[in-house]
Amino acid sequence: MSTSPNPQRAKALRAIAVTVLVVGGGSLAYWALFSRHVEHTDNAYVQANVVQVTPQIAGTVVAIQADDTDVVKAGQTLIRLDPADARVALDQAEAQLAQTVREVRTLFANNATAAAQLSLRQAEVQRLQGDVARAQDDVSRRAPLVATGAVGREEFNHVTAQLNSARSALEAAQSAMAAAREQLGASQALTDGTAVEQHPQVLRAAARVREAFLALRRVDLLAPVDGTVAKRSVQLGQRVQAGAPLMSVVTLDQVWVDANFKESQLQRIRIGQAVDLTADVYGKKVHYRGTVAGLGAGTGAAFALLPAQNATGNWIKVVQRIPVRVAIHREDVKAHPLRVGLSMEAEVDVSQEEGEPLASSAAHQPVARTAVFDHLSQDADARVAQIIAAHAGHRVRPASVSAAPRSLPGA
Template sequence: MNTANNNAEQGSKNNNPRKKALTLTAVAVLIALGAYGAYQALVASKVETTDNAYVQANVVQITPQVGGTVRAIHADDTDFVKAGQPLISLDPADAKVAYEQAQAQLAQTVREVRALYAGQSTLKAQITQREAEVARLQSELVRVQDDVKRRQPLLASGAIGREELEHAQAQVKAAQSALAAAQAAQVAARDQLATSQVQTDGTTLKEHPQVQRAGARLRETWLALQRAELPAPVDGWVARRSVQLGQRVNAGTPLMAVVGLKQAWVDANFKESQLAKLRIGQTAILVADVYGDKQEYHGRVAGLSAGTGAAFALLPAQNATGNWIKVVQRVPVRIELDAKELAEHPLRVGLSMEVKVDVQKQDGPALAAATSSRSLAQTAVFEQQEQRADEEVQRIIRANSGNGSGVLKS
């Protein structure tokens, strides 16, 4: 009997630690579930997070607009360049010869058009001279015709001989022929003036089509000569230089790139199940692996892509054929970064980021509205070349127009 009681007491002692362990485990699980529920309600439901995010920036390819041989390289990888700074120089010999030929052609054309205008004054003077000659010959014809009329009655009375009358009649025929020739010359002069005026009506020396055509050719060769120098279109850092001295390059060949890191942004690839609460304008906190958790970046959602990354792949998935396994898709979301923080802690293209977007604010659109007509990006580097080309054309026209104004005096 005592043995049975001892066994019961021993079993009760053995169960107590087990019950305590199970109780503690149950309490821990309940606490964990409560903590998880509280986290979901207070934090997770207000933030969408992803570590599938990478830094992006404008990578401007430097490509020549004309072909040529590389004679100088002015910037290398990692160098910072300003907009307009020379990067590469091509041999300009061929372009220079073509430009000098175009210069001479424009000067010659301006002088030819000047001669065309000046020839019209000569033609007008010739027409006036022809008119005077016609008037004189008409008077001469009237005179000799009157002589014939006076001599005809005298022939019957024998006062003059037939030979004298025939001589007077011959003078009439000669005067008629001379008058016809003068009238024909007058018509020819007028036609020649009309033909010349067709080429100049409604235009000036500067606006004449022949001068405009020669000017366009000069602009073309001037631009080709200037394009032997490849400037940086934007501020940025040089990357991927592949060009070498002496290399023969064709128009459009990539030679190097200029990366605008000052305008970098982040493309955060969120799962499709996370998009429901994402809106344009929401704030975000970002952390870069290169700096660690000690440096936070602040940004805002600038826009959501119109499709998933797989939809724009070179070979998009064809889910309508064969066996199918669902794969959660991701949509790129652009995050704009604070410019001051970006300047203080520069990033590089392709660096990975961790992004947390505060989704409590739900008044923003899910898709961007119509944008304004402003340019996303532009450079004035090439506009300066066009302006200088126009100035060169006007200089040559003035130098060859006679009065320095490009418009002939009447």
């Protein structure tokens, strides 16, 4: 008994086969044209420099001038400490510097006094040498005449005594001249090769003034960079120690992305390749242009606080991930601001493999720099120069001083 084929079933099977072929062909074409040139990961997060604001001196907080989410500029005062102790220390250091300058001036003045004493002793020696010479002539003339009776013994003894007295006075004057010469040398040893403002004692006192000056300036905690305040933990009246983190400033205009690719995806990733980024906070409609800036030196597990110990009896292989740093175009970040820690999706165009897999040369530019604290040392030098000039008796112009001192905090 024969059975006729079901035409509807045959038609359905043909439709399924065609669909499978179309989908498979389309997938193969998509992979050949697009997917094989792209490495994708959704394990990517926004990163930025989180700059901690820490005091350089201990003190009590008397003012907080920025809070979380506030946008601040470099050099803006964020926190202020009580300046009373620092101001007292500066007053003491300035008074000590002034006294030291006057003491050093005395050392230089003593040189002139010692030189005058030496000149006086030299003149005295020259005078006594003349007396000795005259007394010696008197003795020499009278000695032959004593035998003939032309000169009495008493007179000869008198001129001989005068000669001995003159010689004794000359020896004493020569000793006094030697002492004066030593005194001058000792005085000059304290001042040779230097001026009042460059004397070691003055430099030591000046260093203490600079230290106290900087401590007074550091009662104002300044923002080292432009950014947004985060993680404020300081409170009014709190006694803080040097180095204690009080708040952070996040540089949201200089963000990057750490995209964590599987180790099996790194074969074709190179520095300089283009990256297409999307953020969950904006959805797929907003795309960020990025560039591979570098590959991490190790996996996250290698740098973990408790790294994995794989040399164990029970071991399961876990695919590791390597952080790939992606630089984002600043124009895109400015148009659509990002925040630290936001989730991203990254697609790296690996069609071009001419770049290096690792950075081949060291960076020649500093990673970051701030000029906020540069003027502090200049102001300290100017303050020191003012004090020295006021007490040195002449105008002092150190080469390092190029600006007038700024007003001190709380002055």
